Amino acid sequence: MDPSEPEGPEAGLGPQRSPEPELSAAMRAKIERNRQRAVMLRQARLARRSLAAVEGATSAKISKTIDSGAGFFIEEEEHGEEEQRTRVVVHQPAPVIEPDYLLCDDCQKPFMDSYLSNSFDLSVCDKCRDNVEKHKLISRTEAKQHYLLKDCDLDQREPPLRFTLKKNPHNPTWGDMKLYLKLQVEKRCLEVWGSEEALEEAKETREENRETQKQKRFNKKVKELRRAVRSSMWTKDTSVHQHQYGPEEVVDPEEDLYKKSCTTCGHELTYEKM
Secondary structure, three states, rough: OOOOOOHHHHHHHHHOOOOOOOOOOOHHHHHHHHHHHHHHHHHHHHHHHHHHHOOOOOEEEOOEEEOOOOOEEEEEOOOEEEEEEEEEOOOOOOOOOOOEEOOOOOOOOOOOOOOHHHOOOOOOOOOOOOOOOOOOEEEEHHHHHHHHOHHHHHHOOOOOOHHHHEOOHHHHHOOOOOEOOOHHHHHHHHHHHHHHHHHHHHHHHHHHHHHHHHHHHHHHHHHHHHHHHHHHOOOOOOOOOOOOOOOEEEEEEEEEEEEEEOOOOOOOEEEOOO
C-alpha cells in the first residue's frame, strides 16, 4: 500500500482542500478601505432618506445587510409575513439665530425694519413715525430756499443726504421730485451756518438785498412810464407855414432893390424890380 494514501474512514472522501492563501497587507488594506467606503455610502443614503421626511419623523425600512467578505456590503430587503420593522428618524431642531434688531430712538424698543431706517438710515420704528411735523418730508427747492443751502451742501458734503423720489404732482411728465427728511435738513443747516442766529442774519441780509433790487426795478419802470407819458402828450407841428408880408420898402432906388417882411415870422424877402 502506498503510504501516501489515507487509511481509515477518510480514505473515501477524496483529496483534501488546499489551505487558503494568506492575504497580504496591501490586500487587507484595500478590503478595509472598500468596507469603510461602503459604510459611508450607507450612512449617506440613510441621511438622504431622513432629509426627505416631511414632518420631521419618517418611517424607514430596515434592510438586511450581508457582508460579502470582499470589502463591501450587500443590502437585501426582508420580505415576510411579519410587518416590516420601522425606525423613527427624529430631526434635531436647528439652532435659533437671533436677528440684528435696531433700537428705536424715540420709544427705545427694538425693531427689525421700518420706512425711515430703509430710506433715510434713521433708527425710528413705524409706530413712532410722525409724518406731520417731526419726520416731515420736504422738497429740494424748499430745503434750498428756507434753509439757504446749496446743491453742494446736499450732495457733496459728507455724508450726502439721502432722499426718495416721487412723481411731480404738478405735471407727471416732468422730472421726479427729490424729497428730503426735514430733520436731517435742519441738522445739515446747522453744520453749514453754525447756529440759528447766523442763519437768521443771512436771511435778513438776503431779504434786504432783495428789497433793494426790487425798489431799483420799480424806479426803473416808473421812469420808463413817465418818459412814455411825456412823449405821448407832445405833438410835433408838421403843417406848412404861409408867409404874410407887410408893405413894400425901398432898399436902394438906384439899383431898384425892394424888400418885404413877414408879419408872422419876420422873414425878409429882398427883390429887384425891372
